[in-house]
Amino acid sequence: MENSTLFKQLSSRLDKLANLPKLDDEKSISKLIEEKGFSRRDFMGWAGAMTSMLMLPASFTPLVAKAAEVADRLPLVWLHMAECTGCSESLLRSATPTIDSLIFDYISLEYHETIMAASGWQAEHNLEHAMEKYKGKYILMVEGGIPHGESDFYLTVGAHGKTGEKHAIEASENAAAIFAIGTCSSFGGVQAAAPNPTNATALSNVTNKPVINVPGCPPSESNIVGTLLHFILYGTLPALDVYNRPKWAYGxxxxxxxxxxxxxxxxxxxxxxxxxxxKDAYCLYKVGCKxxxxxxxCARQKFNQGTSxxxxxxxxxxxxxEPDFWDKMGIVHEPLGNRLYHTAFGGLGSDATADKIGVGLITVTAVGIAAHAAISAIKNPKV
Ligand code: SF4
Ligand code: SF4
Incomplete structure (x- = not known):
């Protein structure tokens, strides 16, 4: 699609969103930016970086800024399954607030167990109320692997004693978009590692709705916020790889x-x-780099405000x-070599590239590794 046509399309979607009622009249992005000590210039700099991360031309920066400004029009429900809450922490606990984390202060977070005040019956009521009030309009983000099974009751949540799986299925039913945040929700994660006593699995295995996976342990805050902004901008699914990961982040x-x-x-x-x-920053492949x-x-976006x-x-x-990395990526500090593997979902494994075209590529890499290992041994026998 021509850039000018795309620009018009995205502008028109954002105008429509801007005309929706604000869910909280007290909030505005400019007020929040000022309160947190950022300038408009910082905000536009952030929007420029986001634009480039989403693989859009620099001229789209004002649109990305506007997408952030209308982010409060879309209610968000965030569910926790079996996990360590590291994905939420990635977003909420940065040493100094970033504009990424500020976006999460700004959006209309209708339900998030870690940060909401309610508990017990009240919490459950809030969730049911949000799902009913915003039926078909809310964004669902799910963190954590999902224990499932006909007769098992692992992860029983809330005053009604429902399983996490039931919560996830019900919340998925009427969501406008569903994002699996983190490797546990995307692929099962450590909960699903052998012998997987709770029969934990990915969100996409318990709902028949389309799920966009945003894996990572944890995913960077930029990837979480970028996924949200992409949906606000386009209102459709992004281009995805074979594991339903957005290609702009995982391509x-x-x-x-x-x-x-x-x-x-x-x-x-x-x-x-x-x-x-x-000490000389040599390649880490032989000490286990996957x-x-x-x-x-990660190499482009980094963590901790782009520090490292x-x-x-x-x-x-x-x-x-990657799917099943706990089991399939081998011993942490040993090289994987050119071992091809398959995932629990019968997929191609990570030795296929994101869009199925690169098996040859990784084979070349494996051959390269073998060749380089030999060269290395000759060139640097003691290193
Ligand atoms: S194996 Fe690749 S990713 Fe890992 S340190 Fe070496 S060059 Fe970097
Ligand atoms: S560098 Fe590798 S292990 Fe670390 S966060 Fe990125 S994908 Fe995960």
């Missing part, structure tokens, strides 16, 4: 954008943590945004 391997890639290509590997190569098998944008990311701080990627 490339960690390895493709890694700052140590030159070291990998030169056959310069850390052999053990603390060695001379580690970057060649993992699709995510695991490889930059000297530890390899653990493959946290």
């Amino acid at each position: 490339l391997r960690i390895h493709d954008n890694c700052e140590r890639r030159g070291r990998f290509d030169a056959g310069e590997f850390v052999q053990q943590f603390g060695d001379a190569g580690a 970057g060649p098998y993992t699709f995510n944008n 990311w695991p490889v930059q701080s000297g530890h390899g990627c653990m493959g946290c945004s």
